[in-house]
Amino acid sequence: MTSPFQKAVESAFKVFSRRNGASVTSDSLSELRTNLNKVTKDELRIDPHVLEDKIPKEHEAPVTYIRILEDKLMTIAVFVLRQGKSLPLHDHPGMFGLLKVIHGSVTIKTYTPLDPNKYPVPATLSETLADKYGRNIPVYPSWYEGDKVCTETDDCCVISPNNKNVHEIISESGTAAFLDVLSPPYNHKSMEDCRPCSYYKEISIDSKEPNIRYLVKIKSPPEYWCDEVDYYGPQLPLPS
Numbered sequence: 001m002t003s004p005f006q007k008a009v010e011s012a013f014k015v016f017s018r019r020n021g022a023s024v025t026s027d028s029l030s031e032l033r034t035n036l037n038k039v040t041k042d043e044l045r046i047d048p049h050v051l052e053d054k055i056p057k058e059h060e061a062p063v064t065y066i067r068i069l070e071d072k073l074m075t076i077a078v079f080v081l082r083q084g085k086s087l088p089l090h091d092h093p094g095m096f097g098l099l100k101v102i103h104g105s106v107t108i109k110t111y112t113p114l115d116p117n118k119y120p121v122p123a124t125l126s127e128t129l130a131d132k133y134g135r136n137i138p139v140y141p142s143w144y145e146g147d148k149v150c151t152e153t154d155d156c157c158v159i160s161p162n163n164k165n166v167h168e169i170i171s172e173s174g175t176a177a178f179l180d181v182l183s184p185p186y187n188h189k190s191m192e193d194c195r196p197c198s199y200y201k202e203i204s205i206d207s208k209e210p211n212i213r214y215l216v217k218i219k220s221p222p223e224y225w226c227d228e229v230d231y232y233g234p235q236l237p238l239p240s
């Protein structure tokens, strides 16, 4: 019998493999979302020890990565976040993503990048940054979509290339875990098909429109790193 996770993976292969022929829309993602919403940590057979509430010691990873699928079409993985830890603010260039919480709760802080031609960066901000760093610093105007708490009873969150593409995921009240489906995957290597993951921080500035925020790229924060445990859940269906 096909389990909800296996059905979700089948839906993902179906919708993302036709991407070049037909654009992915929220309608075309509905089957994948429905199946993903039924996936549980029990089905994925995640070791309960990995999900125990504990504050990591200095030498312990703040985040555990469970690799499920990494291929040219998509990546599927589980991230386990320890209490008070986060996936720093990051983007998903040209990518779709579906995030389903399967344990605990996370707060997701989300931004949608804005067109800098329509939302120019205030000159004072650019000048202040140039003075501080001794060179021009690119600034990315973004629409702050708000903070949303997601638990394992909530439906999955969806991001797309042009909507809610930048987010930070924080576990505030104990260990939390979520299943992440990304397509196409990040790609740091290929020149033609390059999708590196960039990290950001928000620059505080008084603004007439409080939801317009300004982001700058930063190095991967050193406090963020992952250890890895194996996946023991259902076998993945092969692409049709």
Ligand SMILES: [Fe+2]
Residues within 6 Å of the ligand: 090, 092, 097, 167
């Ligand atoms: Fe993400």
